[in-house]
Amino acid sequence: MRIKANDEQQFLEQVFVKRGFSTVNSQLLAETLVDADLRGISSHGIQRLAWYLRMVDDGTIQPQNSVKTLKESPTSLFLDANQNMGQIACFQAMTSLIQKAQKSSIAMAVIKNSNHFGTAGYWARMAVKKGLIGIATTNTRPLVVPTNATEAFLGSNAFAFTFPADPHPFVFDGATSVVSSGKIQVLAKNKQPIPGQWAVDADRQVVKNADEAEDLLATAAFTPHQKGGGVLTLGGNQEQNSNYKGFGNSLVVELLTGILAQGSISADTSVGKHDFSQFLMVIDPGFFGDLKQLQHDASAMFQRIRHLKHLPHTEIKIPGDREYRRYAENQQNGVVVDEQTAKELHQIGDQLNISVPHAVSNS
Known part of the structure; x- marks a missing residue:
């Protein structure tokens, strides 16, 4: 199914707050998972939530602890x-x-x-x-x-x-x-x-x-x-x-x-x-040089690579092409959540008394 990215963000924020993270840290954690889902990197998106919570439960993750600066x-x-x-x-x-x-x-x-x-x-x-x-x-x-x-x-x-x-x-x-x-x-x-x-x-x-x-x-x-x-x-x-x-x-x-x-x-x-x-x-x-010129030169190199002769029915993608394309598509259509992860979200929502995001209609 697909859910709206904003709904995913709100759900995750509520979950993390209830599991002991500060509001600011909960927003950050939620954003990193949503960002992964928007870019089509579902392996690092909301499907990680149940795993994160298990590590909170067993003490591997300590939500209340603050980062310390050791040397600077x-x-x-x-x-x-x-x-x-x-x-x-x-x-x-x-x-x-x-x-x-x-x-x-x-x-x-x-x-x-x-x-x-x-x-x-x-x-x-x-x-x-x-x-x-x-x-x-x-x-x-x-x-x-x-x-x-x-x-x-x-x-x-x-x-x-x-x-x-x-x-x-x-x-x-x-x-x-x-x-x-x-x-x-x-x-x-x-x-x-x-x-x-x-x-x-x-x-x-x-x-x-x-x-x-x-x-x-x-x-x-x-x-x-x-x-x-x-x-x-x-x-x-x-x-x-x-x-x-x-x-x-x-x-x-x-x-x-x-x-x-x-x-x-x-x-x-x-x-x-x-x-x-x-x-x-x-x-x-x-x-090392004018930033605009360096950016132009890098962009020109990537364009040359994208337009090299290539196999029929394929395209040459530069790292980042696929993720930025998916980001735009998933912002509009919603992020994909697999069936097993959807079940996990409902279990988490029931345990914490948080409403789970509704599926959006297929585009």
Whole structure:
């Protein structure tokens, strides 16, 4: 079904407030989920709500805790999310980094003791809205099997990068694995098979059944070394297809997050203290030349790529094209909510005495 984005925002705000988050933080959390749904990134949208609330229930997320500043310089920031949601610390960090980069051309932040932070692209887009380059990364629970391994060790370790351009900014936002676990969750909820080589079992054999893959990921994330298997790195199952490059990309994120934060690497977030880490950076491209000219040059390059010769009945998309198109469409038609998530929303609404958004008619 589809629901109006405004209705989703209001519902989520009410839920988060009733679960102990401040009004301001509830608005932010709701906005990040709605934004993901509007962009067609349903894996990080409202379908995450039940998972978030379970982590509040078990104490993984502490809604009442405030973010702490551990260290700060004119170009750097080190924050302790204090076991609250990653979105809350990231908003504080990016707001500060934008101001720092506008003065010093570059600024970066590391966040420790954090949780899930929504889509990486949300934070990188905060910078590009100000004509700046934004970078955002995070580690996660252990879900990804390194090259030739048969058990999960790495996180899906999202990476986002933005650059000013027209008709919309360049926005690359993706996992350093073949997919994020959220996409497999969505398929499992809807009883749909996995379309590509996304996950493998303990024998490193490709898994097509989304329920089986979801079970493997749950085991990898919460009881590692018990069963084996997980999501593949970029490059797929075979070393001949250069999956060691995806492995390397994921390790870079581990170094910038868990290691720099002196927190847990992805492999250890499920066996001891649960603490994700994030790394954010903002760069002022105007330091290197006229911003309008740089934006024009980037836009011209993207247009040349879009108009390259290509296969019939296909189009060449620049990162961000699909999401901005979906954003406009879903603002008008409503965001898509799968059947299982709709059931979860009704259960949450009943428990908290909050009205669930009504479905809008199909367009």
